[in-house]
Amino acid sequence: MTTGLHSDAVRALRDWSVADADQEQLRLDYLGHLAERPDGLWRACLPAHITASAVVVDPSAGRVLLTLHPKVGIWLQMGGHCEPGDRTLASAALREATEESGIQGLELLAVDGVPAPVKLDRHLVRCAGKDQPENTHLDVQYVALAPAGAEEQISEESLDLRWFDFDKLPELTDVSVRELVAIARKLTS
Template sequence: MSGLHQDAVRSLQDWTAPDPEQDLLRRDYLDHLLERSDGMYRSCRPAHITASALVVDIERGRVLLTLHPKVGRWLQLGGHCEPEDATLAAAALREATEESGITVGLALFPATGPQAAGPQAAGPQPVKLDRHAVHCAGRDQPENSHLDVQYLVTAPADAVAEISEESLDLRWFGFDALPRLTDDSVRDLVARAQKLL
């Protein structure tokens, strides 16, 4: 079992879910990790853990979203874990950095409130969990599930985002001015982030 796998188990065990639905997902994710030593990586089928980050500019009250080329919707930044990721939170921060083009000043936000209960409360905690079906191995391959662990990452007010090859577009949106092509999961993530901030 890798250090990343162990960190994911610890992170999910220590996280106090904010509601029963999130706690059910938390327990499902833990069951997945206990059953699969490869459960952190995209090669694991029919499901694997992913890490994502909602990048926020607190000073300007806005979030950075990417127009995903495969999904055709505005989403938070994130993706698959890599063997070099030391922790699940670090994987989310790496994805945020790669996909935003912001190389200086991004920081994981330490959660406060109910998510911060427990012995590891001082460090970054997930904001939300989200399970969704995808074709990450290609459209001609069977559907699988991303077991996404979503973090909050803050950006400096002067941060300039640069679009990457993983995105059709990349833009800042006000907390209350999300684009039409944003699903309920992202809207819920933004609402949860606003409560933490």
């Protein structure tokens, strides 16, 4: 049985127009996953499930907020698993960004008044535990705009939480995060 969140995820991915061939293939793969799996948004869906994330930016200061992830050991955007209370994929991303940043008043970047993804990223993780096989996160990534001068508050889900200048990302950041930050910078400049 599909949920409103499932229907929204299909709509968000179907309506998202992508110029990049690799991103288009991921978009089609994600839609195929959702067509085959009514449970495709939930953590229990293995070997893959949709996740939602948002890179938090303060465009007025030219900075991005990243979290040092305790399980992965690198700096990432805020994000995670969808929860039953999430009505839309965008609201899942916004909830995660708010919880992990401690910043109230975040707003997702919108296209024609509707929050829209900016990037997709498929990666292997061990979210079921160290002794469990890896599974795949099909991450749908958004940009969250922080109010000017916003101050972060670290949560228990992070080893560290810091603002970085767009041009001075930490060494322990992967290519995917660097690409996401570059997209966010371009869209908010």
